[in-house]
Amino acid sequence: MLDLDALLNCFSATSCLVTQTSTGIIIGMLLFLVASGVTLIFGVLHVVNFAHGAFYMIGAYTAWSAYTATGSYYLAVLAGALSAAVIGIVFERLAISRVYKENLLMQLLVCYAFVLVADDAVKMIWGAEYLAMGIPAEFRVPPYRFAGGVVPPFYVFLVATSLAVAIACLLLIRYSRFGKIVRAAAQNASMVSVLGIRVPVYFAALFGLGCALAGMAGALAAPVRSMTPGMGLSILIDSFIVTVIGGMGSIPGALLAAILLGVTRSFGSLGFPLFVDGVMFIMMVAILVFRPQGLLGERAPR
Amino acid sequence: MTRFHPFAHPFARAALLAFAAFCGFLLVGAISPGTWLLDTLTGLFAAGLLVMSLHLLIGYTGLISFGHAAYYASGGYIFGMVLQTPAFVAACGPWSVPLATLLAFCGTGLFALVVGSICARLSEIYFAFLTLAFQMLFVSIIQGLVHYTGGDQGLMGGIPRPAFLGLDLVQVRDRYAFSAFLFVAGVLAVRLITLSSFGASLRMVRDNERRAAFLGVNTYLVKVLAFTAAGSIASLGGVVLAVFTSAAYPEWASWSVSGEAIFMIMLGGLHSFWGPLVGVVAMRIINDLTLLYTTHTEMAKGLAILFVVLVLKRGILDWLADWRKARHAAPSVKEQDHAAP
Numbered sequence: 352m353l354d355l356d357a358l359l360n361c362f363s364a365t366s367c368l369v370t371q372t373s374t375g376i377i378i379g380m381l382l383f384l385v386a387s388g389v390t391l392i393f394g395v396l397h398v399v400n401f402a403h404g405a406f407y408m409i410g411a412y413t414a415w416s417a418y419t420a421t422g423s424y425y426l427a428v429l430a431g432a433l434s435a436a437v438i439g440i441v442f443e444r445l446a447i448s449r450v451y452k453e454n455l456l457m458q459l460l461v462c463y464a465f466v467l468v469a470d471d472a473v474k475m476i477w478g479a480e481y482l483a484m485g486i487p488a489e490f491r492v493p494p495y496r497f498a499g500g501v502v503p504p505f506y507v508f509l510v511a512t513s514l515a516v517a518i519a520c521l522l523l524i525r526y527s528r529f530g531k532i533v534r535a536a537a538q539n540a541s542m543v544s545v546l547g548i549r550v551p552v553y554f555a556a557l558f559g560l561g562c563a564l565a566g567m568a569g570a571l572a573a574p575v576r577s578m579t580p581g582m583g584l585s586i587l588i589d590s591f592i593v594t595v596i597g598g599m600g601s602i603p604g605a606l607l608a609a610i611l612l613g614v615t616r617s618f619g620s621l622g623f624p625l626f627v628d629g630v631m632f633i634m635m636v637a638i639l640v641f642r643p644q645g646l647l648g649e650r651a652p653r
Numbered sequence: 654m655t656r657f658h659p660f661a662h663p664f665a666r667a668a669l670l671a672f673a674a675f676c677g678f679l680l681v682g683a684i685s686p687g688t689w690l691l692d693t694l695t696g697l698f699a700a701g702l703l704v705m706s707l708h709l710l711i712g713y714t715g716l717i718s719f720g721h722a723a724y725y726a727s728g729g730y731i732f733g734m735v736l737q738t739p740a741f742v743a744a745c746g747p748w749s750v751p752l753a754t755l756l757a758f759c760g761t762g763l764f765a766l767v768v769g770s771i772c773a774r775l776s777e778i779y780f781a782f783l784t785l786a787f788q789m790l791f792v793s794i795i796q797g798l799v800h801y802t803g804g805d806q807g808l809m810g811g812i813p814r815p816a817f818l819g820l821d822l823v824q825v826r827d828r829y830a831f832s833a834f835l836f837v838a839g840v841l842a843v844r845l846i847t848l849s850s851f852g853a854s855l856r857m858v859r860d861n862e863r864r865a866a867f868l869g870v871n872t873y874l875v876k877v878l879a880f881t882a883a884g885s886i887a888s889l890g891g892v893v894l895a896v897f898t899s900a901a902y903p904e905w906a907s908w909s910v911s912g913e914a915i916f917m918i919m920l921g922g923l924h925s926f927w928g929p930l931v932g933v934v935a936m937r938i939i940n941d942l943t944l945l946y947t948t949h950t951e952m953a954k955g956l957a958i959l960f961v962v963l964v965l966k967r968g969i970l971d972w973l974a975d976w977r978k979a980r981h982a983a984p985s986v987k988e989q990d991h992a993a994p
Contacts, residue, residue, distance in 0.1 A: 399778050449963050455777050456717055460919060460962045463912040467955030475949065584908060588789050591782045625797035632790050636771055643774065 358622030369500025371617045377506050377575065379613025380513040381568050386590035386597075386605045387517045388564035391524065393599075395537045395557055398447060399455075401462035403565050403590070404583025405469040406435040410566025411573045411582065412477050415484050418573075424487035428512075428570040435566020436559040443558040448551065466583070473580045482578040490574075509571050516567060520560060521602055533557050592631060596638050598648020607646060663848045671841040678833035682826055691829040695897050697933055698836035702890030703910075704917045704929040705843045706883040711915065712923050713847055714879045715859030719781045719911050720768075720788030721887055724761050726906035727791065728888025729895035731757040733808040734801065747817045754835070757888050765884025766877065773876040788906055795903045807902035812895060822896055832893045839889045840930075846882060847926065855879055909951075916958050922970030931969050 361367040385407055392400045410431035417430035442465055450457045490505035524530035536543040536550045544550045568586075576582070593612055597604030612631060619627035638645060678694070685691055703725045710716040735741055735753040742749045772783045795802045803809050814822040822828045846852050854875050857865040866872050895901050904910075913936065921932025943953040965972065 399782070446959060446963060455781065456711065456915070456919065456923075457962055457966075459717065459719065459781060460912075460916055460958055463916070464955040464958035464962070467909070467912075467951045467958070471949050471952035471955070475952075585789070588782075588786050592786065595779070595783075628790055628793040632786070635786075639771060639774065 355622050358618060361618070361621055364499075366499035366501075369498050369502065371621065372614060373500070373502045373506050375614030375617030376610060377509050377613070378616050379610035380510050381572050382586065382590050382593050382612060383606050383609035384513045384517055384564050384568035384571070385586055386593040386609060387520065387602065388561040388568075389587075389590060390594060390599070390602070390605065391520065391564070392558060392561040395524075395533050396451065396554060397537070398451060398458055399462075400447075400558075400561065401459055401587070402442070402465040402469070403562070404585075404587030405466045406439055406562040406565035406583070407569040407572070407586055408473060408578075408580070408583040409438055409469065410435045410569030411576075411578050412473055412482070412569075413566070414570035414573045415477075415482055415578060418484060418487060422488065424489050424574075427487070427573075428567060431570025431573070432563040432567040435569070436563035439562025439566075440555050440559040442562075443555045444551075447558065448554065470580045477578075477580075479580060484573045484578075486574050505574060509575075513568070513571060517564065517602075520564065523560075529553070529556070589631075592635050594645075595635055596646060598645025601645065601647045604645055604647030664845060667841060667844045667848060671837050671844070675833060675837045678837070679830060682829050682833070688825045691825055692897075693937075695829055695832045695893065697937060698832045699890045699893040699897065700914075700917070700933045700937075701836055701930055702839045702893065703887050704914050704921075704933055705840050706886035706890070707914050708918050708926075708929045709843050709846060709855070709879060709883045709886070711918055712928075713852065713859060714855045714876060716773075716876060716879065717777065717781045717915070718772075718784040718880070718883070719908070719915070720784035720786070720791075721883070721914055722906045722908070722910035723768075723784075723788040723791040724765050724884035724887040725891045725894075725910065726795075726901065726903070727761045727764055727884075728757045728891025729901040729905055730795065730802060730808060730891070731760045731888070732892045732895045733812045733901045736812045736814065737808070737810070742813055742815060747815055749813075749815045750817050750822065750831075754889070754892050757892050758885050761888035761891075762881050762885035766881045769877045769880030769884070773873055773880060785908060785911065788908060788911060792903055792906050795906065802901075802903075805903060807904075808895075808900050811899045812901075814896065814899075828896055831896060835889045835893055839886045842882075842886055844926065851875070851878070913954070916954075916961075918968075920961055920968050922968035922972070922974075925970045925974065928968055928970040935969060 361371060385403060388406075389400060389403050392398060392403075413434040414427040414431035418424055418427035421427070446461050446465065447458070450461050486503065486505050490503065490508065492504055494501040494503045495507070496502075524533065532543065532548055533553050533556075536548070536553055540550045572586075589612060590609075593605055593608045596611065597606070597608030611634075615630060615634070616627055619630055623630065681694070682691060703721065706724075707718065707721045710718050710721070732753050735756050736749060741753075745752050768784070768787045772780050772787070775783060796804050798804075816822070820827040820831055822831055847855070854865065854870050857868070857870060858872050858875050862872050865875075891901070891905065894905065917932035917936045918929045919932070920935050921930065922928025939954070939957055940950060943950050947953065961968070967975070
C-alpha cells in the first residue's frame with residue numbers, strides 16, 4: 352500500500368518532479384475556482400451552496416456537449432460557465448431565495464434535493480457511463496519542456512484562465528458598482544431596496560456568478576478528468592477543506608491551500624495512493640486544532 | 654406527600670412503553686403469515702435507529718450532522734468483520750453475536766467520540782460540512798482497505814451468526830425478533846436521554862448555547878457526548894442491516910443516506926419525539942410508490958424534498974400539531990366574530 356520508493360525516486364528526478372508539480376497545480380487551480388465560488392456566495396448571501404458541486408458537473412457535461420457539437424474548446428468553456436450560471440439563477444429564484452431567512456437545515460435540504468435532481472437529470476440526458484473529452488484539438492501541440500519534465504500547454508491555459516477569472520471576480524466584488532451594491536444589500540437589504548435598487552436581481556446575479564465559476568471549473572476539468580454523474584461531491588468536499596485550511600474568507604489563503612492540496616494529491620497518488628484522502632484530513636484536523644482561523648485567515652472565532 | 658406510584662416517573666413510563674412495544678412487535682412476528690411484513694419491518698427498524706439517533710443531534714441538540722451514515726455503516730462493518738474472524742467465533746461460541754453487537758456499539762462510539770471532539774469545536778455550517786467530510790473519509794478508508802473490508806464489493810461471503818439464547822439469526826422470525834429488540838432498545842435509549850437532565854442540557858444548548866455556557870454547562874462536552882451517544886445508537890441500525898443482508902456495503906455510508914436521514918426527520922416532524930419514525934414510514938411509502946412508475950427515484954425524492962421544504966415548510970407531525978392548535982383556537986375566534994357586529 353505504501354510505495355515510498357516511488358515517491359523518493361520522484362523527488363530525485365527533476366522530470367518527475369516537474370510533471371507531478373504541474374499536475375498538482377492544475378488540481379489546485381480547479382479547487383481554487385470552485386472554492387472561490389463557494390466563498391463568494393457565502394460571503395455575500397450567507398448561504399453555503401451545498402449544491403455547488405452539481406454546477407461543476409453541469410459545466411463539465413455542457414462543455415462536453417458543446418465541444419462535440421462545435422469542435423471549439425473556447426466555446427465549450429463559455430457554454431459550461433453560461434449553463435451553470437443560468438441554471439444557478441433559476442435555482443436561486445425558485446428555491447434558494449425562499450430559504451435565505453430559514454435555518455441551515457432547510458438550506459441544506461434544498462441543496463441536497465437539487466443535487467439529487469441534477470445527478471438524476473444528468474444520468475437521463477448523458478447516461479450513467481463515464482464520459483471523457485480528451486485534450487481538445489486546440490491544445491494538441493508539443494508540450495513545453497522544462498528541466499527535463501513535460502508540461503502540456505493545456506495546463507498552462509487552465510492555470511492562467513482560472514487565475515485570471517477568479518481574480519477578475521474578486522476585483523468585481525470589491526471595486527465595481529455591482530460589487531458595492533451587492534455587498535451593501537448583504538448588510539441591509541431593505542435599506543438598499545429603498546434606494547430604488549432591485550435587490551433580488553442582484554442576489555440572483557451574484558449567485559449565478561458563483562455558479563458560473565463552478566461551471567467553468569467543470570468545463571476546464573472536462574479534458575483532464577473523466578465525467579460521471581455525482582462527480583461534484585468530491586470536489587465540493589475538497590474545496591471545503593481548502594476553505595478550512597486557507598481560512599474562510601481569505602482568497603490568498605484559499606489559493607495557497609488549494610495548491611497545497613493539489614500537490615499533496617498529485618504526489619500522494621505516487622507514494623500512498625490509498626491514503627491521499629487520509630493525509631488531507633490529517634492536514635485539515637491539524638489546522639483546526641492548532642490554527643483554527645486557517646493558514647492566512649485573520650478572524651479567530653468561527 | 655404524594656403516594657409512591659411505580660409508573661409515575663417518566664423513565665418508568667418510557668421503559669413500560671418500550672416493553673409493550675417490544676411485546677407488540679413479537680406478537681406481529683408470531684401471527685404474521687408471510688415473511689414480507691417481517692422483512693419490511695426489519696428494514697424500517699434499521700432506518701428507524703439511524704434517524705432516531707440523528708434526531709438526538711438535529712432535533713434536540715441543534716447539531717446538523719451531515720455524516721451520520723458513517724456510524725450506521727461502521728456498526729455493520731465492525732459487526733461483520735468481527736464475526737468473520739474465525740478465532741473470535743471459536744473463542745466466544747454462542748455469545749459471538751451479542752459480543753459482536755456490543756463491540757460494534759462501543760467501537761462506533763469511540764469513532765464518533767474522536768470525530769465529535771474535532772467537529773464540536775466548530776459552529777453550524779462548518780460542523781455540517783466537517784461531519785460530511787469525515788463520512789467521505791470513512792468511505793475512502795473502507796474502499797482502501799480492500800483486504801479487510803472487500804473494498805467496493807462490500808463485506809462479502811456471508812457473516813456467520815452462531816445461534817444464541819435459542820435465536821438462530823438465519824431464520825426470518827428470529828432475525829426479526831433480534832432486530833425488534835435492538836430497535837426498541839435504541840429508541841428507548843434516545844427517549845431516556847431526552848427525558849434526563851442531560852437531555853435538558855441538550856435542548857438548552859440548542860436554544861441558546863451562550864446562555865447554557867453562562868449557567869455553567871460545559872457546552873463542548875455536552876455536544877461531544879451527544880454526538881458519541883448518537884453515533885453508538887446509529888451503529889445498532891447498521892448491525893440490524895448487517896444481520897438482515899448478511900453483508901456490509903460501502904453504500905451504507907454514502908452521503909445520500911445521511912441526506913435522506915435528515916430529510917426523513919424533517920418530513921416526519923422536527924419538533925416531536927416520534928416525528929422521525931413517521932418520516933421513515935412516509936419515505937418508504939414515497940419510495941415504493943415512485944418505483945411503481947419510474948426507476949428515477951432520486952429525481953422523485955429530490956422533487957418531494959423541494960415540495961415539503963418549500964411549500965409545506967414543516968413535517969407531518971408538526972403540521973398535525975399546528976392544525977390541532979388552530980382547531981382549538983378556532984372557536985374563540987368565532988366568538989369574537991359574533992361579538993364584533
